[in-house]
Amino acid sequence: xxxxxxxxxxxxxxxxxxxxxxxxxxxxxxxxxxxxxxxxxxxxxxxxxxxxxxxxxxxxxxxxxxxxxxxxxxxxxxxxxxxxxxxxxxxxxxxxxxxxxxxxxxxxxxxxxxxxxxxxxxxxxxxxxxxxxxxxxxxxxxxxxxxxxxxxxxxxxxxxxxxxxxxxxxxxxxxxxxxxxxxxxxxxxxxxxxxxxxxxxxxxxxxxxxxxxxxxxxxxxxxxxxxxxxxxxxxxxxxxxxxxxxxxxxxxxxxxxxxxxxxxxxxxxxxxxxxxxxxxxxxxxxxxxxxxxxxxxxxxxxxxxxxxxxxxxxxxxxxxxxxxxxxxxxxxxxxxxxxxxxxxxxxxxxxxxxxxxxxxxxxxxxxxxxxxxxxxxxxxxxxxxxxxxxxxxxxxxxxx
Amino acid sequence: xxxxxxxxxxxxxxxxxxxxxxxxxxxxxxxxxxxxxxxxxxxxxxxxxxxxxxxxxxxxxxxxxxxxxxxxxxxxxxxxxxxxxxxxxxxxxxxxxxxxxxxxxxxxxxxxxxxxxxxxxxxxxxxxxxxxxxxxxxxxxxxxxxxxxxxxxxxxxxxxxxxxxxxxxxxxxxxxxxxxxxxxxxxxxxxxxxxxxxxxxxxxxxxxxxxxxxxxxxxxxxxxxxxxxxxxxxxxxxxxxxxxxxxxxxxxxxxxxxxxxxxxxxxxxxxxxxxxxxxxxxxxxxxxxxxxxxxxxxxxxxxxxxxxxxxxxxxxxxxxxxxxxxxxxxxxxxxxxxxxxxxxxxxxxxxxxxxxxxxxxxxxxxxxxxxxxxxxxxxxxxxxxxxxxxxxxxxxxxxx
Numbered sequence: 171x172x173x174x175x176x177x178x179x180x181x182x183x184x185x186x187x188x189x190x191x192x193x194x195x196x197x198x199x200x201x202x203x204x205x206x207x208x209x210x211x212x213x214x215x216x217x218x219x220x221x222x223x224x225x226x227x228x229x230x231x232x233x234x235x236x237x238x239x240x241x242x243x244x245x246x247x248x249x250x251x252x253x254x255x256x257x258x259x260x261x262x263x264x265x266x267x268x269x270x271x272x273x274x275x276x277x278x279x280x281x282x283x284x285x286x287x288x289x290x291x292x293x294x295x296x297x298x299x300x301x302x303x304x305x306x307x308x309x310x311x312x313x314x315x316x317x318x319x320x321x322x323x324x325x326x327x328x329x330x331x332x333x334x335x336x337x338x339x340x341x342x343x344x345x346x347x348x349x350x351x352x353x354x355x356x357x358x359x360x361x362x363x364x365x366x367x368x369x370x371x372x373x374x375x376x377x378x379x380x381x382x383x384x385x386x387x388x389x390x391x392x393x394x395x396x397x398x399x400x401x402x403x404x405x406x407x408x409x410x411x412x413x414x415x416x417x418x419x420x421x422x423x424x425x426x427x428x429x430x431x432x433x434x435x436x437x438x439x440x441x442x443x444x445x446x447x448x449x450x451x452x453x454x455x456x457x458x459x460x461x462x463x464x465x466x467x468x469x470x471x472x473x474x475x476x477x478x479x480x481x482x483x484x485x486x487x488x489x490x491x492x493x494x495x496x497x498x499x500x501x502x503x504x505x506x507x508x509x510x511x512x513x514x515x516x517x518x519x520x521x522x523x524x525x526x527x528x529x530x531x532x533x534x535x536x537x538x539x540x541x542x543x544x545x546x547x548x549x550x551x552x553x554x555x556x557x558x559x560x561x562x563x564x565x566x567x568x569x570x
Numbered sequence: 571x572x573x574x575x576x577x578x579x580x581x582x583x584x585x586x587x588x589x590x591x592x593x594x595x596x597x598x599x600x601x602x603x604x605x606x607x608x609x610x611x612x613x614x615x616x617x618x619x620x621x622x623x624x625x626x627x628x629x630x631x632x633x634x635x636x637x638x639x640x641x642x643x644x645x646x647x648x649x650x651x652x653x654x655x656x657x658x659x660x661x662x663x664x665x666x667x668x669x670x671x672x673x674x675x676x677x678x679x680x681x682x683x684x685x686x687x688x689x690x691x692x693x694x695x696x697x698x699x700x701x702x703x704x705x706x707x708x709x710x711x712x713x714x715x716x717x718x719x720x721x722x723x724x725x726x727x728x729x730x731x732x733x734x735x736x737x738x739x740x741x742x743x744x745x746x747x748x749x750x751x752x753x754x755x756x757x758x759x760x761x762x763x764x765x766x767x768x769x770x771x772x773x774x775x776x777x778x779x780x781x782x783x784x785x786x787x788x789x790x791x792x793x794x795x796x797x798x799x800x801x802x803x804x805x806x807x808x809x810x811x812x813x814x815x816x817x818x819x820x821x822x823x824x825x826x827x828x829x830x831x832x833x834x835x836x837x838x839x840x841x842x843x844x845x846x847x848x849x850x851x852x853x854x855x856x857x858x859x860x861x862x863x864x865x866x867x868x869x870x871x872x873x874x875x876x877x878x879x880x881x882x883x884x885x886x887x888x889x890x891x892x893x894x895x896x897x898x899x900x901x902x903x904x905x906x907x908x909x910x911x912x913x914x915x916x917x918x919x920x921x922x923x924x925x926x927x928x929x930x931x932x933x934x935x936x937x938x939x940x941x942x943x944x945x946x947x948x949x950x951x952x953x954x955x956x957x958x959x960x961x962x963x964x965x966x967x968x969x970x
Contacts, residue, residue: 246721257668486753489733
């Protein structure tokens with residue numbers, strides 16, 4: 171059977187496997203209710219502690235109801251439940267009893283369930299059924315769970331390379347579409363290149379590769395972070411602004427200074443300290459859809475989508491984790507204006523001079539969305555697939 | 571008279587729950603790094619000199635802690651470092667008694683050398699309190715029952731430190747003291763050990779900091795000495811109110827040691843000050859600039875002060891006079907703090923090579939150099955006549 175043909179079959183299997191699980195008894199239901207009711211600052215912990223004990227005391231019968239109670243939007247409750255699942259599994263194994271493999275497998279395949287719960291179920295299943303891994307992973311290539319997808323891609327890449335079929339380039343290109351983690355995106359792209367192909371890492375990650383910039387505005391003592399300078403609204407791209415020290419500022423078009431779609435503001439706006447800059451990008455959506463604006467930046471940022479602030483973090487030069495800042499919102503049909511506020515402080519250390527950003531727009535898994543990017547150069551406006559890199563940009567070297 | 575007896579009894583209460591041989595927190599009894607244990611091991615290797623070795627699911631920078639017959643360890647796994655583990659082992663046999671997992675709710679961003687299992691847990695006879703760099707915090711009974719869980723980043727969403735957080739909690743008279751200095755909402759808090767709810771929460775400067783509070787008794791008041799970049803502040807453990815600040819006592823990674831009426835602070839190398847009920851004397855007794863620290867904290871033992879810098883420069887100084895007795899460049903780099911007991915001082919480097927010195931020798935005469943052949947960043951624990959060492963892969967009980 172062709173590798174890709176098995177995916178719909180697995181999905182069908184998942185659907186068939188959605189048989190009703192046994193109803194939880196009243197004690198279990200009450201316990202789950204108490205665990206799901208915990209909120210901030212330990213509110214509900216008095217009831218959750220006894221509820222946890224009750225749930226665990228139910229043994230293997232409670233494991234599926236506990237997994238079903240996970241909610242990725244309530245991480246606090248999910249951790250109460252996660253530890254209960256661990257305890258139940260541990261106790262059952264210690265007692266020499268097997269956990270319900272068929273129900274666990276059905277649960278793992280049910281993509282409507284919380285990703286963290288499915289991963290937990292998968293690990294319990296694999297621990298007692300060594301064949302489950304090979305059986306299940308091919309079905310997770312396009313999974314919402316980042317961890318399951320990652321393992322599936324590693325597994326599939328291993329299979330493809332071992333088989334080394336004549337179709338390997340096409341197989342790898344297909345696999346590439348499922349990649350989400352940056353290291354896997356780059357790894358599979360490199361394998362494709364090694365087999366004579368060429369794919370765009372930038373498009374797969376959905377990098378913004380064209381922006382208008384304006385700055386600097388004042389950020390002395392970090393106070394500019396809280397000031398809503400006029401470009402934040404970004405309604406008039408032709409407007410002029412009074413910047414730091416009274417300088418007259420206008421939006422100026424810019425392309426990344428590196429192939430990785432990084433915009434180095436020290437290069438593009440010249441080096442400034444105690445400064446605020448804004449970047450404005452326009453992405454075009456065919457229809458309304460949820461989306462994430464993910465930013466990699468070593469300094470304080472704020473992310474706006476169509477005038478609404480999605481995210482802010484005030485931290486300077488403590489590291490540059492990829493996708494370190496994420497704003498979640500809804501992209502509207504047509505043009506969407508993304509504004510990124512990037513602040514710089516006055517630290518003098520050599521490692522604290524970076525003032526740059528990398529920005530991408532993607533779905534909740536980190537995958538590409540069907541978006542175009544509006545690009546205006548030399549008074550000509552075009553649209554290109556989000557992540558598009560001009561031939562000149564492709565040749566740019568990465569900073570070491 | 572009755573009041574005096576009560577005050578005495580209350581002051582003694584924290585100590586009554588622990589045995590002399592316990593190593594309940596970061597750097598052991600009151601963070602001194604010194605154990606009263608006898609017959610501690612001198613020589614060991616990968617294959618000999620160990621009571622037991624137990625595999626760990628992932629790496630961690632935290633130390634093992636030992637109370638009674640239990641050893642507790644934390645780890646963090648996954649490509650994102652967002653899978654958090656708490657494990658409990660039988661101190662005599664190394665048998666894994668339980669293993670619980672949490673899903674990180676805060677950002678796992680950190681320096682590549684660190685990780686989310688960087689904060690050392692603290693334990694008492696009832697169980698263990700684990701805190702992670704993601705702001706996830708959980709209390710487990712000694713049998714693995716989850717007593718309570720808190721997501722501090724859910725509670726206080728601006729908490730952030732992209733270098734990674736590592737300050738360790740401590741226990742004081744029924745309160746879990748939570749140090750949370752970071753680039754966002756910063757605080758020192760006391761939470762109740764039964765339900766994990768705030769008893770008090772005192773605002774701190776928004777600066778990243780990795781120090782662990784030192785506890786001392788002043789009459790009927792228990793003080794928490796908490797160093798940060800701008801000084802060392804004493805807080806009343808009962809209320810969280812600040813009692814005094816010693817501006818020259820600032821620090822961010824290594825912590826000081828109280829020995830009688832003196833405090834040895836890792837500032838300007840190591841500097842000795844007198845300390846009394848009112849605070850720390852402005853004038854120092856001596857300062858040893860050669861005693862560079864970096865990550866490791868100093869240890870005061872047998873009338874001597876021992877330090878090792880992150881780059882491996884080991885210095886021994888007379889505690890009374892500050893006179894340097896000897897210094898030596900040890901092999902490798904160091905994250906773990908030296909620990910001492912039974913007339914020996916243990917220096918564990920980042921490759922788990924441990925140099926053992928006689929605390930009494932007047933010159934550098936290593937008793938042994940022991941190599942476990944694995945990466946190791948956590949400070950060892952001493953208990954039950956053994957040295958417990960956690961590496962990236964395993965937990966070792968070295969000794970008989």
